[in-house]
Each structure stands twice: as C-alpha cells, then as structure tokens.
Amino acid sequence: MLGEKDHGKSTLLGNLLIKTGSIKRSRINSIYSSNVDGKRFEPGYILDSFKEEQDRGMTIDQTSAEIVYKNKRLHMTDVPGHLELLKNMLTGASNASLGLLVVSAKRGEGFTNQSKRHLYISNLMGIDSMLVAINKMDTVGFSEKAFVDARKSITDYCRAANIKPKLAFVPISAYNMENVIELSKKMQWYNNKPLMDMLLEMLGHNNMLIAAQNGLRILVQDRIGDAFFGQVLYGRVKNGCNIVLHPGSKKMRLFNLKKFSRVIRSSAAPSNIYFKLDSDFKASRGDILYGVGEHPNAETNFNAKIFLIKNISLSELSESKISFNGNYINAAMRIAGLFDITKAVKITKRKNTGITPNYSIDVAVKLAKKCAVEHFSKYPLLGRFGIYSKSGILIGIGIVK
Amino acid sequence: MAAENNLKELEEKSIFILREANAKFKHIAALWSMGKDSTTMLAVARKAFMGKIPFPVIYIDNGIDFPESYEFMEEMAKKWKLDLIITKSDIKSELSGFSCCGANKTNALKKLIKENKFDAIIASIRRDEHSIRAKERYFSPRNSSFKWNYKNQPAEVWGNYASKIDGGSHFRVHPLLDWTELDIWRYIKKEGVPINPLYLARDGYRYRSLGCTHCTIPIKSNASSIDGIIRELKTTKTEERSGRSQDKEKAYIMEKLRSLGYM
Numbered sequence: 001m002l003g004e005k006d007h008g009k010s011t012l013l014g015n016l017l018i019k020t021g022s023i024k025r026s027r028i029n030s031i032y033s034s035n036v037d038g039k040r041f042e043p044g045y046i047l048d049s050f051k052e053e054q055d056r057g058m059t060i061d062q063t064s065a066e067i068v069y070k071n072k073r074l075h076m077t078d079v080p081g082h083l084e085l086l087k088n089m090l091t092g093a094s095n096a097s098l099g100l101l102v103v104s105a106k107r108g109e110g111f112t113n114q115s116k117r118h119l120y121i122s123n124l125m126g127i128d129s130m131l132v133a134i135n136k137m138d139t140v141g142f143s144e145k146a147f148v149d150a151r152k153s154i155t156d157y158c159r160a161a162n163i164k165p166k167l168a169f170v171p172i173s174a175y176n177m178e179n180v181i182e183l184s185k186k187m188q189w190y191n192n193k194p195l196m197d198m199l200l201e202m203l204g205h206n207n208m209l210i211a212a213q214n215g216l217r218i219l220v221q222d223r224i225g226d227a228f229f230g231q232v233l234y235g236r237v238k239n240g241c242n243i244v245l246h247p248g249s250k251k252m253r254l255f256n257l258k259k260f261s262r263v264i265r266s267s268a269a270p271s272n273i274y275f276k277l278d279s280d281f282k283a284s285r286g287d288i289l290y291g292v293g294e295h296p297n298a299e300t301n302f303n304a305k306i307f308l309i310k311n312i313s314l315s316e317l318s319e320s321k322i323s324f325n326g327n328y329i330n331a332a333m334r335i336a337g338l339f340d341i342t343k344a345v346k347i348t349k350r351k352n353t354g355i356t357p358n359y360s361i362d363v364a365v366k367l368a369k370k371c372a373v374e375h376f377s378k379y380p381l382l383g384r385f386g387i388y389s390k391s392g393i394l395i396g397i398g399i400v401k
Numbered sequence: 402m403a404a405e406n407n408l409k410e411l412e413e414k415s416i417f418i419l420r421e422a423n424a425k426f427k428h429i430a431a432l433w434s435m436g437k438d439s440t441t442m443l444a445v446a447r448k449a450f451m452g453k454i455p456f457p458v459i460y461i462d463n464g465i466d467f468p469e470s471y472e473f474m475e476e477m478a479k480k481w482k483l484d485l486i487i488t489k490s491d492i493k494s495e496l497s498g499f500s501c502c503g504a505n506k507t508n509a510l511k512k513l514i515k516e517n518k519f520d521a522i523i524a525s526i527r528r529d530e531h532s533i534r535a536k537e538r539y540f541s542p543r544n545s546s547f548k549w550n551y552k553n554q555p556a557e558v559w560g561n562y563a564s565k566i567d568g569g570s571h572f573r574v575h576p577l578l579d580w581t582e583l584d585i586w587r588y589i590k591k592e593g594v595p596i597n598p599l600y601l602a603r604d605g606y607r608y609r610s611l612g613c614t615h616c617t618i619p620i621k622s623n624a625s626s627i628d629g630i631i632r633e634l635k636t637t638k639t640e641e642r643s644g645r646s647q648d649k650e651k652a653y654i655m656e657k658l659r660s661l662g663y664m
C-alpha cells in the first residue's frame with residue numbers, strides 16, 4: 001500500500017481488517033476504547049499502534065497484516081508516506097507482488113510528488129501492476145469529474161515518466177468504505193468492480209518475479225564442512241547433474257542432494273537444499289550454480305538504474321557497497337544520466353553537489369570482486385541490489401539494466 | 402484456501418532465515434519457552450539443519466512454570482538432542498506480568514548473552530500476535546541497553562538483512578514472523594510436532610498462550626485435540642494473548658516490554 005502521507009492508507013487497511021473479520025473483536029474494541037477526547041474513531045490506529053504514531057497521526061514504520069477475503073489470504077503492508085521514511089517504504093515494497101496506491105481526491109491533496117516517487121520506485125522495483133484507489137471521494141461530493149481528473153493526472157505522469165505499469169482505478173472512501181468491498185450507492189456513475197475484487201483480479205495476472213525462465217540458478221548460501229546449503233532460485237536441480245559455478249566458470253557435479261534429511265532426486269524453485277560438489281575448486285557464499293552452457297550476464301561491469309533514499313554527496317556514493325542477496329561488494333558507480341522523478345524530466349545540467357531522492361540515476365557499475373549478475377528483466381532475483389553506506393546503512397536500491 | 406501450500410511457503414522462508422542467521426552470526430542461540438511457537442521453530446530448525454540443531458537452545462527458568470512444561474522440556478531435550486542452556490531468573494517481590502515473564506527474564510537473558518558473547522538470539526514471535534510486532538524485522542537489532550529502536554529500524558530489502566550495527570548488543574532473529582496462530586497449529590498437525598499438553602483442554606479449560614503459572618489463565622474450551630484447536634481458532638472472537646493478565650494493560654505497555662527486550 002503506497003502513497004502520500006495522510007491520503008488514507010492506514011485507514012483503508014484498518015477498515016479492511018475490521019470489515020473482513022480478519023481481526024478479532026477484542027482487538028477492535030481496544031482500539032475503540034483508546035479513541036478518546038472527542039476525536040473521531042480512526043481505523044488506522046489498528047496499524048499505527050505505537051502511541052507516538054497515534055499522537056502524530058502518521059505511520060512511522062511499515063506494518064503488515066493479513067486480510068482474508070473471499071477465501072484468499074492477502075498479506076498487505078502499509079508503508080509510511082513521509083519522505084524521510086523512504087527506507088521503511090522500500091522494506092515494505094520489496095516483498096510485494098502488487099501495488100495499491102492510495103491517492104486522495106480531497107482539495108489540496110491530490111497526486112503529489114511523494115505519490116509520484118512511490119509509483120515510480122515501485123515500478124523500478126518490479127511491481128508492474130498498480131491498483132490506484134482514488135480516496136476521500138466523500139470530500140468532493142462523490143464527483144465523477146474529480147475522479148476522472150485524478151486518474152488523468154496519473155496516466156499523464158506515467159506517459160511523461162515513460163513507465164508502463166498495468167493500471168486500474170477505483171474511486172473510494174476508505175473512511176466510509178464506499179466502493180471498497182461493496183459497490184457504493186453514492187457513485188452510481190462508476191460501473192466497474194469494487195476495490196477488493198479488482199485487487200483479486202489483478203493479483204491473478206501479476207507474475208513479474210516468478211516469470212518462468214528455463215535456466216537453472218542456485219544461490220550458495222553457506223558452506224557446512226564439505227557440503228553446502230543453497231537455494232534454488234530458478235529451474236529444477238537434479239541429483240547427480242553437472243553444473244557450472246560462477247564466478248569462475250568451473251564445471252562440476254552436484255551430488256548427495258538432500259532436502260531436510262532425505263536424499264531426493266530433484267528439487268524445483270523456490271527451494272532450500274543441501275548438496276555436495278565433486279570439485280577442489282571451492283564454492284563460497286554468494287556464488288551461483290548454473291546449468292551447463294549457461295552464463296551470467298555480467299561479472300564485474302554492468303549498467304544499472306539506481307534510486308537513493310536521501311541526499312547523498314558524490315564522495316559518499318563513491319564509498320558505498322552494493323549487496324546482491326546479502327553479499328556485500330565494494331563498487332564504483334559512474335553516473336551516466338539523471339531523471340527527475342517528480343518533474344518527469346531528464347536532467348541535463350547538474351550542479352556537482354550531490355544526489356537527492358528526486359532522481360532516478362543511470363549508472364555504470366564496476367564491482368571490486370566478481371559476482372554472477374543478471375538482467376533484472378530476465379532473472380530479477382539476481383539482478384537487483386541494495387546500496388549501503390560505509391557504515392552499513394541502506395542508502396538506495398538498484399536494478400541491473 | 403490452499404493452506405498446505407501456504408505452509409510449505411512459510412517453511413521455506415523460515416528455513417532460509419534460519420540458515421542465513423547461522424551463516425552470518427558467530428554465536429547464535431535460540432529461545433525456547435516450551436510453548437507452541439518456539440517448539441514449532443525448533444521443528445523447522447531440525448529440518449533446516451538436517452536433523453540436528455547446530456546452536457544452543459535457551460530456556461529461562463523462573464521457577465514458577467507449570468510441572469507439565471518441565472516434563473515436556475526434559476522429554477524433548479532428550480528426543481531432539483538439544484544443546485540446552487537453562488538459566489534461572491529470580492522472581493522479585495512483585496509478581497505482576499512485568500516481573501515474572503518480563504523484566505526478570507530479560508535480566509537473566511542479558512547476563513547469558515554477555516557470558517556467552519551471543520551476537521544473535523532466535524525468537525519465535527509472529528506478526529499477528531500484536532500490531533506492534535507487525536513492525537518487526539526478520540533480523541532486528543537490540544542496542545547496548547537491550548532496547549528495540551522501532552523508530553529507526555534497518556531496512557530489509559530483497560534478502561539483504563542487516564547483521565552488524567554500530568553500538569549494538571545483539572540481533573533478534575525472527576524466522577516465524579509471517580506465520581499466524583492458525584498456521585502454527587496446522588504445521589504441528591501436519592508435521593506431528595510434539596506439544597506441551599497444557600494446550601489441550603482438560604475439564605473444559607485449556608491454555609491458548611503459555612507464560613508461567615503467575616501470568617497465564619486458561620480459556621474455556623473443549624478442544625482436546627489439535628483438530629479441535631484448529632476448529633476453535635477458525636471461529637474465535639478473542640485474541641490469543643487474552644489469557645495473559647499482562648495483556649490487559651494498554652498497548653503501550655507492550656511497547657515498553659518489547660523495547661526492554663522482552664520477547
């Protein structure tokens with residue numbers, strides 16, 4: 001669940017938990033009783049459970065909750081809308097297979113810079129379907145024009161920014177649950193499904209990260225004596241098969257394939273396995289096992305698109321590390337192009353001061369150590385990375401172009 | 402609902418996290434309360450590590466646990482060949498929720514972590530237990546005074562979990578974060594995980610969540626089998642921890658307990 005602060009994400013998720021019966025009565029009652037001082041009842045308090053979050057009326061950290069709707073278990077994550085809390089937004093968004101963007105139609109709110117950032121970054125991260133809830137329709141008299149205008153501002157933006165998420169729009173009032181579970185009587189002009197049904201429909205079509213690939217890719221996670229723990233990321237591994245270890249391109253045989261304590265004949269992604277390798281050439285954590293005849297797309301030099309979550313000086317960026325699947329590698333990044341996300345324009349002249357969270361940046365990366373790297377569009381699990389400061393704090397993310 | 406499939410997915414994720422923690426930390430240990438969650442975690446860990454859990458398992462004994470729990474502990478430690486560390490927490494005069502399973506256990510754990518130089522502690526918390534826990538990370542740092550700084554948690558993006566932090570004392574590792582109470586019972590049923598008998602109803606009462614004899618009250622229930630519990634949970638209107646007197650206090654007490662390192 002993405003969007004600008006105060007546009008109603010927590011309200012929507014809180015009300016969904018209540019109305020779908022996904023939360024126990026006793027917890028709802030405790031929220032009712034904590035709402036005092038003549039303030040109106042805030043369903044968002046179910047998620048913003050820290051006293052400070054409630055007092056300040058904002059989500060500080062992402063919150064996950066499970067909604068059971070039409071017998072489907074939906075794991076929904078509410079992320080903070082504030083600019084300074086982008087790292088928590090990335091944490092929440094990095095596990096998602098579908099985006100739900102909440103944009104308020106209320107006067108003075110609308111499709112803001114932060115909404116643009118959330119939309120653009122989530123698209124960069126591989127969330128290619130976005131359900132857009134145009135919220136607070138009650139404040140604009142449930143007007144069709146307000147909905148159409150909001151929708152247009154978003155489709156116009158996508159065109160200008162050259163991103164092509166699959167989009168669907170539903171006018172709602174999260175506070176009053178209009179058009180969320182049931183169609184609203186107050187918006188007769190809207191003749192599509194309510195939000196939750198639209199969401200189920202879109203989920204069924206979204207498969208970016210599990211895109212069927214023919215290749216075999218196994219991440220080496222740990223070495224245990226003369227054996228290994230690994231995760232099959234793509235394809236199916238067979239006990240006794242030949243594989244190629246990258247980086248290094250060493251051919252070897254994989255044997256004694258086990259799952260739990262049993263020897264098995266084969267195992268398909270996603271799966272955590274145990275195995276041995278018949279080679280003197282040592283595999284280590286972060287290496288990738290490939291099928292025979294397959295190669296990584298790159299090992300040290302590649303192009304990427306990155307996004308930084310705060311203002312970073314160029315010298316800070318030069319000292320950063322990047323991490324693929326938990327393996328940190330020193331990397332040099334040369335900036336090849338900048339794009340202003342909020343204005344949807346390329347930056348041609350740049351002051352040499354630093355980089356802000358308004359930019360998406362094309363970079364040429366040079367790793368200090370070899371690593372098997374793939375195009376994000378082909379093998380996303382091997383083509384995406386975190387960017388970390390010298391002290392190990394996440395400062396950005398990137399995908400391999 | 403494809404419950405079976407979902408259990409497989411949850412198990413794979415938990416195994417990945419357990420192996421990741423074991424690879425990244427030098428001195429790791431798991432907390433075991435003899436309750437359903439931490440026993441399930443040990444069952445998953447046995448599968449992750451080919452039948453033998455490679456790290457010590459800590460039980461903090463406040464001396465006032467149920468006799469059934471002590472028996473269960475001895476039986477399981479033998480059966481699963483656990484490297485068990487039992488440490489005593491002393492009960493202070495006031496036996497409210499805070500001191501029996503909260504601060505007192507925390508002090509004992511603090512000492513143990515220091516003595517053994519543990520850099521990671523596996524805890525079997527779940528997001529659905531409380532909305533505050535819903536904000537937890539899989540790898541969650543505790544600072545030198547044992548506090549959880551929920552306002553400034555490290556990002557967890559794409560399988561990159563933080564495992565070092567300046568000025569920190571240790572990490573909490575949460576392999577069961579995505580599981581629900583119902584998932585736990587379904588898994589126990591599917592895998593035949595042994596459970597503490599206190600969970601099963603006797604004479605119309607059972608324990609739904611286990612603290613010690615001082616802070617846990619049984620709930621009215623006729624669920625005398627695991628199937629019975631699963632059926633009961635599908636229709637219940639109350640929360641899991643409502644059988645714990647310390648939970649009657651407001652939500653921010655929980656926050657306080659957590660920030661103190663209470664798990």
Ligand SMILES: Nc1nc2c(ncn2[C@@H]2O[C@H](COP(=O)(O)OP(=O)(O)OP(=O)(O)O)[C@@H](O)[C@H]2O)c(=O)[nH]1
Binds near residue numbers: 042
């Ligand atoms: N009139 C009206 N108000 C709404 C609606 N939905 C949410 N609000 C109000 O908008 C305010 C902000 O809503 P939240 O749900 O806290 O916003 P959020 O997007 O979660 O904000 P952050 O947590 O800071 O990111 C609250 O006071 C809500 O009651 C709606 O449909 N109509």
